[in-house]
Structures are given as structure tokens and as C-alpha cells.
Amino acid sequence: MIRGGSMTHARIPLGGAALLVLCGATGLAEAEVYRCEQHGRIVYTDRSCTGGRIERPDPHPSGRLNPAAQQAQADRIRRWERESAIAEATQRQADRQWLENHAREKRIEDAYQRREIMAGMTTAQIRQLLGTPDRIGKSASAQGREERWHYPDRGDGRRIVRFREGRVIAYDNAGRQQR
Template sequence: MLCACAPLRLAAVGVVTMLLAAPAAPAEIYRCEDKGHVRFTDRPCDAQAEPVELRAPIIVPAEPHPDLLGDSDKKSAARRKARDAADAAWVKDYTARKAAEERIRHGRMTRTVVEGMKPDDVRRLHGEPDVVTKSRGGKTERETWRYTLDDGTQLHVTFTGGAVSAVRTRESKKP
């Protein structure tokens, strides 16, 4: 059984189909000024209104891009790894410096010459050297101080770069 509204439905479907299939007409844009306010509209504001010439829009084609979040995570991980390496290097250097400072402090307390001491430290412990010998090996300049201790033992202290680099003792030969 057909109802009387069937022709109306067919007509409505036909109109909708034609509207969807019809190409969209370019709409005209008008610039309107009212009390210092500018607005754009699709209808003329007054009888003298003329459409505004618009430049063609810039269309940027969408290109596939790598995973931005993944890239960010990789960069963050690289920065974290570099920071951790720098921190580890600092801790290693700090630990070495503290150990050297402790070794020198212990040497001062026990009145023993140790590597890393400065010339003033050695002078405080043993005074001025009996003999000073200077030598140069390439770019390195060395200075060796020799002391004769109270028991006749000879103490040789070598400085490289302004710090003790070697300490040797030599027993004296008894007649």
C-alpha cells in the first residue's frame, strides 16, 4: 500500500541529490565598516558595496611526518644520558680531588712528603733543599730536590708541573 506522501519523498530525495551533486559557487565577500568596526559578510552592506578581491588560499599538502612524540622521547633520553655521563665524570673528578687532598693532609700531619704536595709544603716539612737539579724532557720541566736527613738518608723529591710527582729515599753508605 502506497501512501500519498510517496511523491513528496521522491521529490525531496531528488532535490537533496541535486544540491549535493551541484558544484559550490564561489561566495562573494563584502567588507563593511560601521562606526569604526570592520566586519566581513556574504551580503552587501549598502547599495555601493563591492565584493572584496581575496587572494587564493595557500594550501600546504599534508605530508606524513615521523612520530614527534617518539622523536622528543629520543632527544630527552639522549640529553638525560649526556647529563648522567657529565654527572658521573664530575663525581669521579670530585672523588679523586678529595682523595688527593686527604692524602696531602695526612702527609702534612705525619710529616711525610707525598705526591701532589706543592713546593711550599715540602719546604715546611724539610726546609730548603741541599741540592736542586732541573731537567727538561720535551715540554715537561722537572725539578728534583735532594735532602740529607738526620739519620743520613737521602730524600729525593721530584716536582713536575709545580707538584710532587715522585719521592725516593736512598740509604746512606756507612763507612
């Protein structure tokens, strides 16, 4: 508008329709984006994938998730982190238990090789070391089923080996109890 020889600027509001026209004219309108694999790398393009590439329309071409999707993604990440932490702790515990068991079995095997009796040995190992017992006493307790194997005095004293659930828990050699 011109008034009295001077120029004044008039503001012309751009409505929603005018804005869409401008966006379309400038190429800012939303378009499909494709996620393709090319030479082992992921490539994003506005054209369909060709050749042996994978074609997947990108659900978020703007690169942003809506708030509900962001919250869902954050929840999935927190759940994954929590489950991962639990799995790692469980694996550490299993590894620790395996190492303890392996070390105990190694000590038992070493004692067996030295022909010594040790807590944790099996009935089969004791039978191989000492032979068949003269007498076997059986009982049950709150801790489980127990057996006492009695061996005769062979010049080194009498022996009594006590088992609970098939493993040595104690033995007595010539009156000296060993655990």
C-alpha cells in the same frame, strides 16, 4: 516508499553538508578550549579565564596532535632523553672524578699532618716539611717539566724529592726510593 502494501526502506545518503549540520546541532563542532589555572591547578574550559587565572587557547582541543606534530613531539622527546642520558653520564663522571680527587687530597693532607712525604704533594707542602733545599736540579722530559730538590744528610740520610709540574712524583730517602 511503499510498494504493493509493503514498506521498503530507501537509503538517503547524508552528504558532507548534512553531516556538518548534524554536528553543529549536536554540539560536536570544534570550539576553543582554554587552559586556566585555578587554585594552583590546571583547568580546561570552553569559557575565557577570569580573575587572576592564566588564559591560553588550547592548540589541540581534540586532545590529539596531527601526525607531523606527533613526529615532532616524538623527536623532541628522543632528543631530550639522549641529552639527559649524556648529561647524567657526564655528571656521574664528574662526581667520580671529584671523589677520587678528594680522596687523594685527603691522603696527602693526612701524610702532611704525619710529616711524611707522599706522591702528589705540592712544592709548598714539601718546603714546609723539609725547608729550603740545598740544590735544585731542573730538566724537561716528554712527560713535562721536572725538578729534583736535594736535601743534606741530617743523620737520617740524604733526601732527593722529584717533582713534575709542581707535584711530588718520587722521593729518595737515604738511598731508598719511594713512590
